[in-house]
Amino acid sequence: MAVKLGPNRYGKAQTRLVHVVKDGPVHHIRDVNVSTSLSGDMEAVHLTGDNAAVLPTDTQKNTVYAFAGRHGIGQIEEFALLLAGHFARSQPSIHHARVEIEEYAWRREGPHSFAREGGEVRTCVVHRDRDGRASVVSGLKDLVLLNSTGSEFHGYAVDEYTTLPPAADRVLATAVEARWRHTGGTSSYGSSYERVRRCLVEAFTGTHSRSLQQTLYAMGERALATCEEICEVRLTLPNKHHFAVDLSPFGLANDNEVFFAADRPYGLIEGSVLREDAPDAGFAWE
Structure with missing residues (x-):
């Protein structure tokens, strides 16, 4: 052999x-x-x-x-x-x-x-x-974000194993891991970091979300539209599930105010958003 x-x-x-x-x-x-x-x-x-x-x-x-x-x-x-x-x-x-x-x-x-x-x-x-030859990929991880409303999830595929009820109003929370590829030299990596971070947060908080995938794309799109020095954003967004607790056994209603924050298992949404003319990544993501 x-x-x-x-x-x-x-x-x-x-x-x-x-x-x-x-x-x-x-x-x-x-x-x-x-x-x-x-x-x-x-x-x-x-x-x-x-x-x-x-x-x-x-x-x-x-x-x-x-x-x-x-x-x-x-x-x-x-x-x-x-x-x-x-x-x-x-x-x-x-x-x-x-x-x-x-x-x-x-x-x-x-x-x-x-x-x-x-x-x-x-x-x-x-x-x-x-x-x-050089490449620079900047990023962040463990940026925990939460919207207490303005998120829904319904209209998804179902089969004989589906038990998840549709949600018209839910908590959306995640711990963002983001990486972005620079097109070349930048005058200040520090100011670039602050601008990309601000774009990610603003897109998360400002998007009425119908899925975490939609929010992921909005975050990457906002960063690319604002920061000319980057050409690709890769995002990993774990869905930190919050389930409304059934308070009816205690004679109480729960208008999406009391939640159980589950740590596992969790949905994991990953994706990249890049410019159509982005140069070849080469070894940047290795």
Whole structure:
């Protein structure tokens, strides 16, 4: 039987890094989780155990810390591009670098005091190869949104196993995971993030929803219409079901005021919205 080595990569996952910038008595904090992956001429290490082409994952971890000390972090997309460019050029055997970063928000409570925010996590994935080609995908996850009305679900297909009653007025809730692909360089990844996030929230809150799929499309469409620097949005929307509780055994009516918030199982709606002329994604989503 003939076999061969397929696509592969290796790296250091979830290097935790907190960077404090001291501006006199006022400090600034960036809290990130960095994962690096490298690929290239790695046949020998897999087939014979020859490690000559392998840059140790511990070295990758050390590089993350050293670059934070030397360059700071700034916008996570810029830091990821810097790291990916370094790794793609650092060794002849490395042809491609992937850097993924999650950023955790802190709220200022004083000149050097902070409280951890409980909201969404900002994300990015950057690819860069030794020829200088690069892609940037920004995003967020765990953005929990809820509409207490303005949502319905009916007219769906039914079969012998269908028990779900039609809903003319329901709670619509989700924990948004969104990623968006940049068409090229942007003057500020930070301001781009804020604008895309605002579009996602405004579309969710402003759409009278007949399905979570409809809402997904409205969110992606709003972001693309507003933010020229992006060409594709991919969304993952778990349907966080809220079921009205039957209060009739207690002699009470329930006008969609008391709900049981179920955590599982849940519907999972996924989809992408992109410009008709969007350039080929290449390795951006890998």
